[in-house]
Amino acid sequence: MLPVGLRLSKxxxxxxxxxxxxxxxxxYPNEACAYVxxxxxxxxxxxxxxxxxxxxxxxTPALVLDDHEYVMFLHSHTQxxxxxxxxxxxxxKQDMEAQLLSGREWGLAYCxxxxxxxxxxxxxxxxxxxxxxxxFILNIQDCYEIARDWHFQDSGIELPAVPxxxxxxxxxxxxxxxxxxxxxxxxxxxxxNNNCQPGDIVLMxxxxxxxxxxxxxxxxxxxxxxHHANQLSVIKKISAFEGKAIKYVIRPVSSNHSAxxxxxx
Numbered sequence: 103m104l105p106v107g108l109r110l111s112k113x114x115x116x117x118x119x120x121x122x123x124x125x126x127x128x129x130y131p132n133e134a135c136a137y138v139x140x141x142x143x144x145x146x147x148x149x150x151x152x153x154x155x156x157x158x159x160x161x162t163p164a165l166v167l168d169d170h171e172y173v174m175f176l177h178s179h180t181q182x183x184x185x186x187x188x189x190x191x192x193x194x195k196q197d198m199e200a201q202l203l204s205g206r207e208w209g210l211a212y213c214x215x216x217x218x219x220x221x222x223x224x225x226x227x228x229x230x231x232x233x234x235x236x237x238f239i240l241n242i243q244d245c246y247e248i249a250r251d252w253h254f255q256d257s258g259i260e261l262p263a264v265p266x267x268x269x270x271x272x273x274x275x276x277x278x279x280x281x282x283x284x285x286x287x288x289x290x291x292x293x294x295n296n297n298c299q300p301g302d303i304v305l306m307x308x309x310x311x312x313x314x315x316x317x318x319x320x321x322x323x324x325x326x327x328x329h330h331a332n333q334l335s336v337i338k339k340i341s342a343f344e345g346k347a348i349k350y351v352i353r354p355v356s357s358n359h360s361a362x363x364x365x366x367x
Contacts, residue, residue, distance in 0.1 A: 109207055109226045110145055110173055114138065118147045119221050125149040126178040126213040132157035134213070137167055138174035145173065152177075160196070169205065176209040178218070188268050191222055192240040198265035201225045210242075227254040233327060236335045240268060245317045246278070248329045249303055252319045257301050259354050274312040278305060282352050291351045294320065294340045298351055305350045306343060314349055 118138070126134040129152065136149040150165035161177040177197075179190045190212035193201070201208040207226035212219045223229055224242045230251050236243050250261040264281055267273070282305065290302055298320050306316040318326035321337060329335040340348075 110138070110229060113223075113229060114145055114147075114174070114209070114221070118145060121147045122149070122176050122209075122221065123211065123213075123218045126211055126218050127215070129178070130213050130215040131180050133159070133161040133180055134176075134178040135161040135163045136176045137163070137165070137172040138176065138209075139167070139172050147176065148172075172206065174207045174209060174223070175201075175204060176211075176221070178211050178213045180213055180215075183268070189239050191219055191242070192268065193224065193242055195241075195265045195267045198241060198263070202263055202265065227251065227260070230254075234335055234337065236329070238329055238331055238333055238335075240331070241266060243329070243335075244331075245329045248327060248335055249317045249319050252327060253301065253354070257354070261354075271311055271313060271315045276313040278314045278317060282350075286355055287352045288355050289350050290353050293348050294324065294351060299353070302351050302353050304340075304348060305352065307347050307349050309347070318343075320351070 154162035302320040318328040
């Protein structure tokens with residue numbers, strides 16, 4: 103978890119977001135980068151030049167600040183993937199690794215030269231969208247991230263961050279099983295049953311996937327909190343997943359979900 107002094111307690115003010123968006127537009131076609139620093143207790147965006155070798159595809163700030171000097175790092179994406187299938191706001195594996203290494207919250211926007219998307223952030227569990235009705239964005243607002251957010255909010259458990267490429271499933275990378283096949287989790291069942299508790303994690307595999315490729319959170323009464331591509335996050339009856347094979351139901355070993363609250367509908 104980020105120390106209190108190194109994270110924002112509330113979203114970046116609209117005026118500072120607008121300052122960053124203008125920097126993105128001015129930097130196009132290069133990716134823009136900026137820091138957020140605290141000045142008299144207020145967050146301020148400090149734009150800096152991108153000096154990466156390939157600035158259209160990566161961001162390396164010319165200004166280098168020490169860890170204690172900033173609370174957030176911002177950058178933009180300016181390129182679409184070759185097939186246009188990946189949301190350009192989705193962090194890359196390299197983005198996710200760099201955020202973890204920095205220990206700071208990161209923000210990302212997509213800029214096409216004429217306009218920019220809204221600024222999305224990750225890396226600060228205190229600054230996350232609502233569990234229900236959130237937009238799907240790979241690697242930042244997807245099925246695994248909603249499981250992490252549920253547990254942080256409801257059980258106080260921090261599930262591990264997992265940097266991942268956009269095509270990890272097609273590559274056959276068994277990231278979900280690798281993440282949960284540790285001493286921090288225990289298998290409860292091969293399906294939802296009376297032994298399951300709110301907060302148990304349901305691992306699923308679609309018929310055409312080479313690996314387990316979906317995570318949902320059991321919230322009680324035969325229902326799960328789930329988030330699918332191109333859909334908003336919702337609560338569904340587990341019976342809705344007849345087309346997906348439930349492989350395991352697991353539980354963090356240090357958890358006690360008996361007092362966990364239901365997700366507000």
